[in-house]
Amino acid sequence: MKAKLKKSEFEEIYRLLGSVSPLDYDCGTLCGAACCTKGDDPEMGIYLLPGEEKLFERDEDWFVWSTERAEDYDFPDSWKGAVHFIRCKTPPVCPREKRPIQCRSFPLLPHISEDGELSLVYNDFEPPYSCPLIEEELPLNDDFYEATLEAWRRLISDPLIYDLVRMDSKNREDSVKELAELLGEDIG
């Protein structure tokens, strides 16, 4: 896959997100860092965005690296060929400055509406753990929200990443519409 963003642009995004946190304290203390340990599911990996692999040597001792074919997973049709996954060996311990975008953005996800507007929503995938930030809708730090929104604004300038975010957003919208239909509601 031909990623548009350069290594230096990913480094800048990592820096932007490196100085902010969802809360003023380590939210891992609320849940035993559930999103890192992932309910002890060893198969759960973190996929890297196209081009994000440039930030890794691939032989780091804190994760297992694997490369799969995008076509074998639920990625957009525009994703062809190699997609990279890491599986952490000693979660939740890792070099903080090396955490992938997915870890930095959690519990928020980017959403692109039908008219192309970018926003952030709480992660609504169904992970095998529960996140108190989502369950209890704890207010997140403004600087975390703003930095995450800015990071995704930059990330979706790559059409491949845009396609991923729009695909997930469309699925989300379809689920909301289906639910509304089941409940007989008019969501306009």
Ligand code: SF4
């Ligand atoms: S983001 Fe949620 S699941 Fe992850 S450590 Fe914080 S509170 Fe726990």
Ligand code: SF4
């Ligand atoms: S990279 Fe770090 S923050 Fe992300 S899941 Fe692994 S241990 Fe957790």
